[in-house]
Amino acid sequence: MLQILFTNQLALGCTQAAAAAGLALLVMLIARTREIHLERETLVALLRGIVQIIVVGSLLLLLLRGPAWTTVLLLAAMMVAAAATSARRAAGVPGAFRVSLAAIAAGAGTVIALMTWAGVIDTALTSLVPIGSMLISNAMNTNSLTLHRFRSEVEAHGGLIETALALGAAPQRAVAPYVQASCQASLIPALDSLNSLGIVWIPGLMAGMLLSGADPLYAAIYQFVTIAMMFAAAGFTALLSSLLVRGQAFSPAEQLTLRPQAAALPGGSRSGSK
């Protein structure tokens, strides 16, 4: 319908963006009637999203004919941004940014490097950057879930963890069940993506390839390739971030320091101080 009204692609894009954002806002308003308050976060996220993607679009336009190292630089910058986003989600976990950066860079970076080396990902900027960014954003989601789950598991099981410590257990041993749980839980979305591929969703990359006229069978196979790479990156990231974050919950004297904020105040909990 919109295509009839606009001949200019940019104007069309803006209107389409407005329509999509409007729908997102509508959902937010409906959520509000159910006492689920997402207004601020949704608005900020929408605005950020559009500004960021436009900036990236312009950058891509500029970098299209740039030297090869710009690709590496761009991917590195994406990893830092992903780590910062993830770390915000894990507020209260000490060293969340460092853990996130290490896990995302190693998780997504390994897969990108290996697959580029093997020739699965084309070295052209127009291919490496979008696919790399998908892997990074997937690693970021997994990392956020790992950290978030780890924090809530540890906060919910402080009594058991301290009991294990009080019995002479090493911190690693005391949190082992929760490290495992957060690692497993964070991989559920990546696993589901793999399971439901093609049935529930035809992902962006394949859609894009189809739109640009690629062979549908190759587009389909390549989509599987990217989802499998995403899973590999997610798996690496989850393993790393759960192992790295484990050390962040304890002091050098093997005391559980990652505790609910309320417990830090006297009388906030029976278990006493922070």
Added chain:
Amino acid sequence: MLRSLKLFKTHRQALPRLAVSQGPQFSPSFLRASLLQTSSQEPVRTTGKQSYSAEPRPVLQTEHLSRIVSATRLVDDVSISVRAGEILAVLGPSGAGKSSFLRLLNRLDEPTRGTVYLAGQDYRQLAPRELRRRVGLVTQTPFLFPGTIADNLRFGPRQRGEDLPAETIALLLEQVGLAGRAERDTATLSGGEAQRVSLARALANSPTVLLLDEPTSALDDEAKAEVEALLGQIVRQHRLTCVMVSHDRAQAARLADRVMFLKGGRLEKIGPAREVMHVADTLH
């Protein structure tokens, strides 16, 4: 990334070596022997340099022990000493810092100032795991691990690579009144039973000091009386040095040799139970 990995490594290095308790005094056979022993021979023997000839050597001693969290003095300059085989009750109004004080004694929290001496040794020189093996804790709510009662009892020794023999498990369970129930799932236990398991689990580590944080306050009256009687009996039998937080003065009077009274994190009074209870009454 490198920095983070390095931090992680440093943290691991900061962790002490694994427990060094391979000596005969901690072996299960010793535990078994000590469990069977009921004679009143000299309690814990200490071999430090600075031994006092007149008084029994303090097993546990706090020196200006303080913990301050965001400008709140949870524990404020508490210096006490507990003699071998003694039961010291910690009393005080809620929020007085009783539990905070107890958590400092096995270093579950870090003192902001001051320290604790365990058999004359500054506990910061001990590996936390070894310290916590020697200073057992029974919490108000028993946090039992999923699995059987026996699994819970084996947990402590297993951390040091020791396997608690079935006879020792049977003996410990007999002592806490749960004979023959080693294979019961902990999910099916009543509050009183769970607290008994928690006690047996702490004992399985052969501690020299036992910390009790309101061990009966989460129980119903009947279980409370049973567990209290059991505690008194076990602490004497194992010749444990014991620090017990309580809000129940009558209980403190029944179990404790001495009582300390905390208020606003500060030590108000310490002395024989009868004496301090009187002071506490006049404070209100």
